[in-house]
Amino acid sequence: MPEQPQPERQPYEQSFYPAVPTRFTKMMRTNLLWQFFRFVILNLKMLRMVRKH
Amino acid sequence: MARLVILGGGIAGQTAALHAKKRLGGSHEVVVVTPNSLWNWIPSNIWVGVGLMQPEQVTFPLAPVYKKTGITYYQAKAVSIHPEGDAENPQPFVSVEHTSPEKKGRSEKITYDYLINATGPKLNFDATPGLGPLHHSQSVCTFDHAAHAAKALDELVARMERGEKKTIVIGTGHGTCTCQGAAFEYLFNLEFELRRRKVRHNANLIWISNEQELGDFGIGGMHIQRGGYITHSRIFTESLYTERGIQWITRAHVKEVGKDTILYEDLDGNEKSVQFDFAMLLPPFAGVGIKAFDQQGVDITTTLFAKSGFMLVDGNYEPKPYDQWLPSDWPNTYQNPKYKNIFAVGIAFAPPHAISKPMINPKGTPIFPAPPRTGMPSGVMARQVAFNVTDMMQGKSTAPTRQASLAKMGAACIASAGSNFWSGTAVSMTMYPIVPDFQTYPDTGRMLRYTSAEIGLAGHWIKHLLHFAFIYKAKANPFWRVVPE
Numbered sequence: 358m359p360e361q362p363q364p365e366r367q368p369y370e371q372s373f374y375p376a377v378p379t380r381f382t383k384m385m386r387t388n389l390l391w392q393f394f395r396f397v398i399l400n401l402k403m404l405r406m407v408r409k410h
Numbered sequence: 411m412a413r414l415v416i417l418g419g420g421i422a423g424q425t426a427a428l429h430a431k432k433r434l435g436g437s438h439e440v441v442v443v444t445p446n447s448l449w450n451w452i453p454s455n456i457w458v459g460v461g462l463m464q465p466e467q468v469t470f471p472l473a474p475v476y477k478k479t480g481i482t483y484y485q486a487k488a489v490s491i492h493p494e495g496d497a498e499n500p501q502p503f504v505s506v507e508h509t510s511p512e513k514k515g516r517s518e519k520i521t522y523d524y525l526i527n528a529t530g531p532k533l534n535f536d537a538t539p540g541l542g543p544l545h546h547s548q549s550v551c552t553f554d555h556a557a558h559a560a561k562a563l564d565e566l567v568a569r570m571e572r573g574e575k576k577t578i579v580i581g582t583g584h585g586t587c588t589c590q591g592a593a594f595e596y597l598f599n600l601e602f603e604l605r606r607r608k609v610r611h612n613a614n615l616i617w618i619s620n621e622q623e624l625g626d627f628g629i630g631g632m633h634i635q636r637g638g639y640i641t642h643s644r645i646f647t648e649s650l651y652t653e654r655g656i657q658w659i660t661r662a663h664v665k666e667v668g669k670d671t672i673l674y675e676d677l678d679g680n681e682k683s684v685q686f687d688f689a690m691l692l693p694p695f696a697g698v699g700i701k702a703f704d705q706q707g708v709d710i711t712t713t714l715f716a717k718s719g720f721m722l723v724d725g726n727y728e729p730k731p732y733d734q735w736l737p738s739d740w741p742n743t744y745q746n747p748k749y750k751n752i753f754a755v756g757i758a759f760a761p762p763h764a765i766s767k768p769m770i771n772p773k774g775t776p777i778f779p780a781p782p783r784t785g786m787p788s789g790v791m792a793r794q795v796a797f798n799v800t801d802m803m804q805g806k807s808t809a810p811t812r813q814a815s816l817a818k819m820g821a822a823c824i825a826s827a828g829s830n831f832w833s834g835t836a837v838s839m840t841m842y843p844i845v846p847d848f849q850t851y852p853d854t855g856r857m858l859r860y861t862s863a864e865i866g867l868a869g870h871w872i873k874h875l876l877h878f879a880f881i882y883k884a885k886a887n888p889f890w891r892v893v894p895e
């Protein structure tokens with residue numbers, strides 16, 4: 358698995374201002390249980406979108 | 411027996427052809443004219459461009475599919491449309507030039523009763539000196555461009571493995587480009603791949619684009635509900651760039667790509683430059699340059715096509731300022747107003763105006779994205795037009811009855827941000843409508859309930875699933891109609 362990049366944030370630089378995810382948020386992005394649940398939800402969302410036209 | 415001719419066998423053309431043939435059966439003829447012998451699932455070119463897929467995995471030969479489905483196939487490119495026929499015969503026809511090795515260069519007339527133009531974009535690399543795989547930058551717009559990019563990337567990685575520091579610039583190669591989403595996907599897949607190959611620390615990654623702000627994507631960005639706030643996609647996108655250590659340059663019109671330097675103008679009119687070792691810059695799109703002639707042979711190209719080369723349909727093309735744009739400006743049926751048996755779908759139809767706000771710098775250079783026509787809406791409009799045309803051919807109606815306006819249509823878009831079954835991610839976006847409607851949704855232009863974005867592994871699984879599902883569908887395999895557009 359590739360290592361997570363660490364943002365290089367310097368005061369007053371472009372990258373200093375945006376919100377960055379916490380370790381927990383990042384972990385949930387690849388947490389299998391949570392992502393399986395999101396997989397189901399996202400598919401339902403997309404089907405709803407298809408049905409809307 | 412009537413004949414429907416479809417120009418272009420890409421995402422929109424293939425969708426239209428399969429639906430039309432299914433509905434018409436043997437009672438009418440469906441003809442596809444397309445210069446390529448292979449069908450390409452273009453979204454997966456991103457993965458070819460980073461070396462994770464080979465061109466054979468994103469393409470298949472068209473001839474067997476057309477043989478199986480009973481569609482007549484001309485491997486040729488349309489050169490001109492003659493909607494009134496010619497002096498000898500008033501039957502409308504298309505002039506085509508063959509592109510297959512056996513018949514290359516030979517011309518032929520193909521008569522039609524109905525015509526659907528689904529010719530997609532001309533990749534207009536010539537708009538920017540030095541742009542494109544024939545010059546100094548890479549592209550992922552076609553599978554062979556993507557394979558070329560993957561090879562160049564391998565060479566770059568080999569140098570980085572030897573400890574050399576390299577600068578990689580990804581984005582749009584002109585101030586009027588569209589398809590920012592594709593460049594975004596390439597950037598994040600490349601970043602992920604550099605980490606996988608353990609050379610990320612030697613790469614300086616820079617995004618350059620004509621967007622006003624990050625996260626515009628040619629649709630003026632979108633608002634989503636998140637963490638107790640309604641936030642713009644700019645916040646979401648800037649966060650991702652920062653997290654992955656990528657710098658960004660926005661509001662840029664790339665005016666020249668040299669051997670190792672990109673020259674650009676910004677929205678204030680300043681001339682700037684950025685050095686690179688590897689660049690993937692998308693070209694602006696134009697129409698493919700088909701001409702049109704009336705019965706006397708007089709050039710009527712401007713009756714059928716906008717200046718951009720895209721086909722005029724039932725949109726409101728009256729030029730007007732941004733604050734007067736209306737959702738109702740967008741076409742509903744994609745029928746040409748003068749020649750009612752001609753339609754255009756996918757990228758081939760002329761949008762009435764942009765979606766992102768037009769921006770022009772003090773030197774008069776336009777720097778804002780053209781409106782995207784991505785795969786899902788292209789497929790939906792192709793299906794609706796095919797249904798309308800087949801109804802008209804079968805005498806069920808005399809005019810189109812189904813509509814597919816981008817101002818009344820939602821879209822789902824999955825942008826890959828790294829390809830791996832366990833550690834990959836993708837940004838999954840939904841929006842409704844595609845063209846913002848500030849009359850109905852005054853604050854954000856879109857319905858918040860149906861507009862969302864999130865990043866995670868689930869999106870990657872869906873993106874992968876779509877790769878197989880759409881290739882399966884385009885091959886007209888059993889139950890292909892179950893796969894939605």
Ligand SMILES: Cc1cc2nc3c(=O)[nH]c(=O)nc-3n(C[C@H](O)[C@H](O)[C@H](O)COP(=O)(O)OP(=O)(O)OC[C@H]3O[C@@H](n4cnc5c(N)ncnc54)[C@H](O)[C@@H]3O)c2cc1C
Nearest residue numbers: 418420421422452453487488529530592756757783784785
């Ligand atoms: C790298 C990349 C990634 C993308 N990723 C996504 C994504 O993830 N999701 C998404 O929804 N969209 C994506 N898109 C956009 C999507 O590919 C387009 O929306 C879609 O291809 C448009 O379909 P189309 O049929 O209009 O054009 P195309 O698919 O380009 O098809 C046009 C066809 O017309 C043919 N043609 C050209 N000239 C002629 C002529 N003179 N006569 C006859 N035929 C002609 C071409 O050879 C081609 O076969 C991506 C685009 C790119 C470039």
